[in-house]
Amino acid sequence: xxxxxxxxxxxxxxxxxxxxxxxxxxxxxxxxxxxxxxxxxxxxxxxxxxxxxxxxxxxxxxxxxxxxxxxxxxxxxxxxxxxxxxxxxxxxxxxxxxxxxxxxxxxxxxxxxxxxxxxxxxxxxxxxxxxxxxxxxxxxxxxxxxxxxxxxxxxxxxxxxxxxxxxxxxxxxxxxxxxxxxxxxxxxxxxxxxxxxxxxxxxxxxxxxxxxxxxxxxxxxxxxxxxxxxxxxxxxxxxxxxxxxxxxxxxxxxxxxxxxxxxxxxxxxxxxxxxxxxxxxxxxxxxxxxxxxxxxxxxxxxxxxxxxxxxxxxxxxxxxxxxxxxx
Amino acid sequence: xxxxxxxxxxxxxxxxxxxxxxxxxxxxxxxxxxxxxxxxxxxxxxxxxxxxxxxxxxxxxxxxxxxxxxxxxxxxxxxxxxxxxxxxxxxxxxxxxxxxxxxxxxxxxxxxxxxxxxxxxxxxxxxxxxxxxxxxxxxxxxxxxxxxxxxxxxxxxxxxxxxxxxxxxxxxxxxxxxxxxxxxxxxxxxxxxxxxxxxxxxxxxxxxxxxxxxxxxxxxxxxxxxxxxxxxxxxxxxxxxxxxxxxxxxxxxxxxxxxxxxxxxxxxxxxxxxxxxxxxxxxxxxxxxxxxxxxxxxxxxxxxxxxxxxxxxxxxxxxxxxxxxxx
Numbered sequence: 001x002x003x004x005x006x007x008x009x010x011x012x013x014x015x016x017x018x019x020x021x022x023x024x025x026x027x028x029x030x031x032x033x034x035x036x037x038x039x040x041x042x043x044x045x046x047x048x049x050x051x052x053x054x055x056x057x058x059x060x061x062x063x064x065x066x067x068x069x070x071x072x073x074x075x076x077x078x079x080x081x082x083x084x085x086x087x088x089x090x091x092x093x094x095x096x097x098x099x100x101x102x103x104x105x106x107x108x109x110x111x112x113x114x115x116x117x118x119x120x121x122x123x124x125x126x127x128x129x130x131x132x133x134x135x136x137x138x139x140x141x142x143x144x145x146x147x148x149x150x151x152x153x154x155x156x157x158x159x160x161x162x163x164x165x166x167x168x169x170x171x172x173x174x175x176x177x178x179x180x181x182x183x184x185x186x187x188x189x190x191x192x193x194x195x196x197x198x199x200x201x202x203x204x205x206x207x208x209x210x211x212x213x214x215x216x217x218x219x220x221x222x223x224x225x226x227x228x229x230x231x232x233x234x235x236x237x238x239x240x241x242x243x244x245x246x247x248x249x250x251x252x253x254x255x256x257x258x259x260x261x262x263x264x265x266x267x268x269x270x271x272x273x274x275x276x277x278x279x280x281x282x283x284x285x286x287x288x289x290x291x292x293x294x295x296x297x298x299x300x301x302x303x304x305x306x307x308x309x310x311x312x313x314x315x316x317x318x319x320x321x322x323x324x325x326x327x
Numbered sequence: 328x329x330x331x332x333x334x335x336x337x338x339x340x341x342x343x344x345x346x347x348x349x350x351x352x353x354x355x356x357x358x359x360x361x362x363x364x365x366x367x368x369x370x371x372x373x374x375x376x377x378x379x380x381x382x383x384x385x386x387x388x389x390x391x392x393x394x395x396x397x398x399x400x401x402x403x404x405x406x407x408x409x410x411x412x413x414x415x416x417x418x419x420x421x422x423x424x425x426x427x428x429x430x431x432x433x434x435x436x437x438x439x440x441x442x443x444x445x446x447x448x449x450x451x452x453x454x455x456x457x458x459x460x461x462x463x464x465x466x467x468x469x470x471x472x473x474x475x476x477x478x479x480x481x482x483x484x485x486x487x488x489x490x491x492x493x494x495x496x497x498x499x500x501x502x503x504x505x506x507x508x509x510x511x512x513x514x515x516x517x518x519x520x521x522x523x524x525x526x527x528x529x530x531x532x533x534x535x536x537x538x539x540x541x542x543x544x545x546x547x548x549x550x551x552x553x554x555x556x557x558x559x560x561x562x563x564x565x566x567x568x569x570x571x572x573x574x575x576x577x578x579x580x581x582x583x584x585x586x587x588x589x590x591x592x593x594x595x596x597x598x599x600x601x602x603x604x605x606x607x608x609x610x611x612x613x614x615x616x617x618x619x620x621x622x623x624x625x626x627x628x629x630x631x632x633x634x635x636x637x638x639x640x641x642x643x644x645x646x647x648x649x650x651x652x653x654x
Contacts, residue, residue: 139466148486152479159475
């Protein structure tokens with residue numbers, strides 16, 4: 001089976017690629033090739049199968065045709081301009097998140113072999129705010145351009161699935177934490193920063209109050225969800241290709257408790273609070289919780305407890321993050 | 328106030344244009360110019376203000392820039408490839424319904440004056456089928472490409488409203504009946520045909536059974552809704568720019584009763600039943616009814632009774648339809 005990861009140079013793309021390389025198989029079938037595609041060609045990684053690392057624009061049909069060659073069985077479409085960046089630069093968000101997804105649709109359709117497409121939509125495609133517990137048939141009324149663009153991408157791939165051009169599973173990712181690296185342009189960047197920065201020995205300010213609730217998931221769970229979405233029977237989904245996976249609702253206060261439980265009071269005390277209206281105005285519209293019953297029924301696995309999520313970052317990413325940041 | 332009607336050569340576009348020409352004003356303000364835009368330049372009509380009739384492709388930015396000149400206060404975006412046509416020709420539907428609406432968005436944004444945009448979305452953007460009574464926060468899970476493309480258009484214009492590029496009201500039109508002219512490529516074409524054809528003295532076959540329920544509205548109500556949407560205060564809409572207007576749920580049997588009440592048994596007997604799977608498979612997914620509470624609260628007027636709807640066709644469109652069809 002040939003696999004392509006669009007956005008293969010990103011945090012989740014690389015974790016997924018490393019997992020595929022470790023397993024060598026997907027759904028019990030040997031992987032015969034992996035293409036990692038991103039704006040800049042991703043760095044190679046050791047793999048037991050041929051690996052291609054391509055750079056290009058996801059909205060460019062020729063680049064995508066190279067990235068999704070005949071014989072591709074699964075496309076992970078993780079390429080996106082994230083929330084605060086899409087809000088700050090509307091045209092860039094439209095180009096990557098809308099025209100990019102249109103190009104992915106056409107590239108997959110051109111294969112004529114109905115590849116599985118695992119698309120990362122987002123909690124940001126929902127409104128409702130802090131008080132919401134979104135049911136599985138909850139309506140997407142986005143409060144930001146990124147969310148609107150993700151909801152549109154879902155509709156495009158869902159209809160293309162109905163037409164038989166491809167076979168999509170649209171996973172509406174919670175806020176993935178703990179992210180390695182540096183704070184980024186995602187409005188939700190702080191959710192990782194309040195754990196990561198203290199573990200690096202650095203101080204950080206949280207832009208929202210302690211009682212603020214976020215719908216989160218771990219990178220480990222996210223990769224499990226990707227693998228499940230890539231191999232599950234899609235017949236039970238029917239027309240509805242959107243999945244609200246079983247994340248976890250956590251307040252900032254609870255996250256800091258977990259940090260303290262794992263890394264002690266000194267780490268906890270590295271986090272201050274400094275209200276940031278620009279960030280708050282984006283994230284305050286996102287729902288604090290989801291029911292996620294359908295995803296559980298469909299076999300998407302649960303989150304680990306919060307303290308394990310902190311430990312997972314220490315095990316998987318702390319050293320590399322220190323090295324990357326020269327700490 | 329300058330006004331543009333995209334799809335100004337179509338059935339609803341011409342009814343709207345005639346009404347604007349008759350009134351000479353919109354929301355109490357004098358109309359200073361009207362542009363009718365369609366694939367082929369619409370035929371002129373008598374009007375007390377300057378009228379431009381332009382032909383062009385709605386997905387062509389240059390054509391749209393001409394159709395939506397600086398100073399445009401209201402754009403009615405009715406241009407679309409309809410349901411069965413968008414299902415039969417996916418690429419054409421995508422071009423007009425997606426890329427067309429993207430071009431409308433950019434043309435309106437380029438004005439820098441936040442024009443009101445009245446966009447015709449559709450009942451076809453919902454699934455749920457015959458048994459459904461769609462609540463105002465009902466989720467759009469389209470069962471056809473036309474519906475998916477309309478739901479996407481709504482998301483685009485809704486987010487552009489939030490961004491302050493324009494000020495959209497997205498009206499999800501029921502099946503508009505009675506349409507003049509000939510049967511067309513809309514899967515719902517039969518809903519008008521079972522009234523119109525008998526009134527023209529012609530026989531017709533209904534492709535769905537008598538107990539089949541449709542969510543309908545009259546052309547007169549539709550024009551009233553357009554005018555209301557063009558002039559209403561949009562502040563109470565908040566982020567949610569989608570309107571489920573107060574149509575009426577009617578079975579085929581009830582429609583035929585109304586036909587008989589107005590035009591007698593002879594007219595009623597012109598309608599036979601011949602099941603058409605292709606049409607049925609599209610329309611069976613559309614909901615039979617909506618709650619439409621929010622639209623009523625927002626001042627969108629109610630439908631006339633079914634018999635009045637038949638009479639309205641006789642008054643407004645029967646003679647012209649006869650002439651057009653050489654009857």
